[in-house]
Every structure is written in structure tokens, then in C-alpha cells.
Amino acid sequence: MSQPLLRGQTVTLRPLTVDDAGALAAVAAESRSQYVFTRVPDGVDDAHRYIETALAEREAGRRMPFAILRQDRVVGSTSYLDLQRWRWPAGSPFARADHPDVVEIGATWLAASAQRTRCNTEAKYLLLSNAFDTWRVHRVALKTDERNVQSRRAIERLGAAFEGVRRADMPGQDGSVRNSAYYSILRAEWPNVRKRLEDALVG
Numbered sequence: 001m002s003q004p005l006l007r008g009q010t011v012t013l014r015p016l017t018v019d020d021a022g023a024l025a026a027v028a029a030e031s032r033s034q035y036v037f038t039r040v041p042d043g044v045d046d047a048h049r050y051i052e053t054a055l056a057e058r059e060a061g062r063r064m065p066f067a068i069l070r071q072d073r074v075v076g077s078t079s080y081l082d083l084q085r086w087r088w089p090a091g092s093p094f095a096r097a098d099h100p101d102v103v104e105i106g107a108t109w110l111a112a113s114a115q116r117t118r119c120n121t122e123a124k125y126l127l128l129s130n131a132f133d134t135w136r137v138h139r140v141a142l143k144t145d146e147r148n149v150q151s152r153r154a155i156e157r158l159g160a161a162f163e164g165v166r167r168a169d170m171p172g173q174d175g176s177v178r179n180s181a182y183y184s185i186l187r188a189e190w191p192n193v194r195k196r197l198e199d200a201l202v203g
Helices: 018-028 044-058 119-134 147-156 189-203
Strands: 011-015 064-068 074-082 103-109 139-145 163-172 177-186
Touching: 011 044, 011 119, 018 044, 018 064, 018 074, 044 064, 044 074, 064 103, 064 119, 074 119, 103 119, 119 139, 119 147, 119 189, 147 189, 177 189
Parallel strands: 103 139
Antiparallel strands: 011 064, 064 074, 074 103, 139 177, 163 177
16 A cells, blocks of 8 residues: 555645654654653654664555654654454455555654644544545554553544553553553544544634
8 A cells, every 4th residue: 555645734744754864853852751651762863763663664564654744844753553454255345455444543742842732633633534534444543551641631532432451562661561541433433533623623
């Protein structure tokens, strides 16, 4: 699958490239106080490693990493993760080969100056719109460290349903064994979620 370019009113999501390392390092350095539970590059060399890992995962078909631009300035990154194509029974009307059946949105972080703005809402709106309206996925998943209250509240404001906590799910950013809080939005729920996001962007 080719990675889309997603444009909104003030936010653009374009494929992440190695040339973004300097910009990512700069905006990540504005303030690191909110990155306790999130993998965010620290310095230019680390930004290069961060991008190289993301691009390797893209080549393997596991990820689509984006640079988040706000009014043409790089302010962070986000990704589609865990893109799955299901094995449908022969003849199923749901079978297709060009798009994923389900996807996760994650690895999202923003510069301090872009937090508490419309940036995250608009970025999620673009990702969800592409997933449900263009790819016609059946589910979009989101997850975060169980302890990350700020991230959990942001996911819940989207209208995502809490599915539960998966214990000992993955390494935590602080070196612990992380429990992850899982959320999802189903295709049938997307119209209500879209309305909620559009109202928030207008307000």
C-alpha cells in the first residue's frame, strides 16, 4: 500500500523522511516534561535512529509513520500501526487486497507548543477519516500506557470505547514492564465520532 498524504485546514500529515531528523529533534527539545510514557527522540542522532526504525517498520509493512505539520512547521509525529489484512472465506463480500481491514493509530507525540491546541484533534480526524472513509476499515485501535492519564483522557475524548487493560503488554518507556489500556472505534461508531471531532474543530 502507498502511504497517503493527508491535508486538513491547519494540519498536514506527510510521510516521515530522514530529512525530518533535525526538525523533530528541535521541537522535541521545547519541553520534555510530557514524554514520561512516550518514545520521543532526544537529540539529532536519536532522531535519526527513531526515523530509521520507523522506516524499517514501514518497509516490513507494519507501520506508516507521518510527520505532523502545523501551518507548514513540523511539530511531531504519528503513525498507523499493526495494519492487518484478514483472511476472509472465499467469496466473502468483505474480501479485498488493496486496503487493511483493521489498523491502529499510535506512536503520537507533539511539541510542547502544539499541545493543548487543535493539532492533535485535527491529526486524529485526518487519520480516522482516511481509515474509515477511504480504506473502509472495520476497527481503529488505540492504546497507551495504563498510567498515562493524559493520553487516556485524550483518547476517550475522541469517543473511543475502552476495551480493557492488557497486562505485561510491552516494555514501558521508563524501563518497566508496561500494562496497556486498549481502546477502539468501530466502523458503525465512526459517524458519531466524526461529528464529535468536527464539532470540536469548529468550536
